[in-house]
Amino acid sequence: MKKTAPDLSGLILAHKPCGLSSTGLVAMVKKALGGVRTGHSGTLDRFASGLMVLTTGQATGISEILLGMDKEYEAVFELGRATDTHDPEGTVVAEKSPDEVARFVAANQERILEAFLGFQGELTQIPPQYSALKLAGKRASDYARSGQTVELRGRQVRIQSRVLTLEGGRLRATIKVSSGTYIRALARDLGQALDFPVLLSELCRTAVGPFSQKDAWRPGEAGPIVLSLLSAFPDWPRLPVSDENARRIRQGGFVPVPGLGAGRNFFFLHHSGLLAWGVSTGDAYRYRRVFQ
Numbered sequence: 001m002k003k004t005a006p007d008l009s010g011l012i013l014a015h016k017p018c019g020l021s022s023t024g025l026v027a028m029v030k031k032a033l034g035g036v037r038t039g040h041s042g043t044l045d046r047f048a049s050g051l052m053v054l055t056t057g058q059a060t061g062i063s064e065i066l067l068g069m070d071k072e073y074e075a076v077f078e079l080g081r082a083t084d085t086h087d088p089e090g091t092v093v094a095e096k097s098p099d100e101v102a103r104f105v106a107a108n109q110e111r112i113l114e115a116f117l118g119f120q121g122e123l124t125q126i127p128p129q130y131s132a133l134k135l136a137g138k139r140a141s142d143y144a145r146s147g148q149t150v151e152l153r154g155r156q157v158r159i160q161s162r163v164l165t166l167e168g169g170r171l172r173a174t175i176k177v178s179s180g181t182y183i184r185a186l187a188r189d190l191g192q193a194l195d196f197p198v199l200l201s202e203l204c205r206t207a208v209g210p211f212s213q214k215d216a217w218r219p220g221e222a223g224p225i226v227l228s229l230l231s232a233f234p235d236w237p238r239l240p241v242s243d244e245n246a247r248r249i250r251q252g253g254f255v256p257v258p259g260l261g262a263g264r265n266f267f268f269l270h271h272s273g274l275l276a277w278g279v280s281t282g283d284a285y286r287y288r289r290v291f292q
Helices: 022-032 057-067 098-117 140-145 183-194 243-250
Strands: 010-016 038-040 049-056 071-079 081-083 092-095 121-125 155-167 170-177 198-208 238-240 265-270 273-280 285-290
Touching: 010 022, 010 057, 022 038, 022 049, 038 057, 049 057, 057 285, 071 098, 071 183, 098 155, 098 170, 098 183, 170 183, 183 198, 243 265, 243 273, 243 285
Parallel strands: 049 198, 081 198, 238 265
Antiparallel strands: 010 049, 038 049, 071 170, 071 198, 081 092, 121 155, 155 170, 265 273, 273 285
């Protein structure tokens, strides 16, 4: 009897080390899974580390849900140096000596903390020039690398920060942000507020929505483990369906569902297995993915 291949559709919580590209981590996981289609729900810069939530198999459509989730980071901002990318990978555009940094921090500790914590709550943030945002089909970073400055629109973001330490010109903080927030832009804005060079020297993503870095697979370990969508989203309603309604769903037809409220995601189950993912539109719903 021919064996049925295991379903590898789901999520993988993976830790990206510093120095490894996001695409490199995706390729590593894909190879470990025997070539199963693997995607991501938000990259990390090469200098950064931390949690990436990867999607596999038929679950790749869930990426947009993950992209919209809040993110949490631990970040280190270095005073006394600034680059065009606001991180260690860019070209240095301003730099102070260690003595100048020490004197500035000693004389302005309270001002530094007040300025940093001033970027809190709901605010408008202008993305960095070196970003993946597209204008006329071209990334903003491509314009920047060719020497062009483009006007980027501000976007509404939400930021919650807590300073951990301020020592030797290095401000370490935990930061929770809404989707679309650039931590590098915080370094830029802090430098402008202080009129002193600042860059983001270290960044570690510790959480994406309910998913934590402490549960992440790391390169070199056995695995990785695929987390099923039912396990990943335990709060989404589960709607069992009959054989007849399962047939209708597989053919793209619709079946009666209880009122769930507009925008609510839910699962159809058949014989305890995941059949489809839908989202309520109020009195009706639409399919996001039919799995079986």
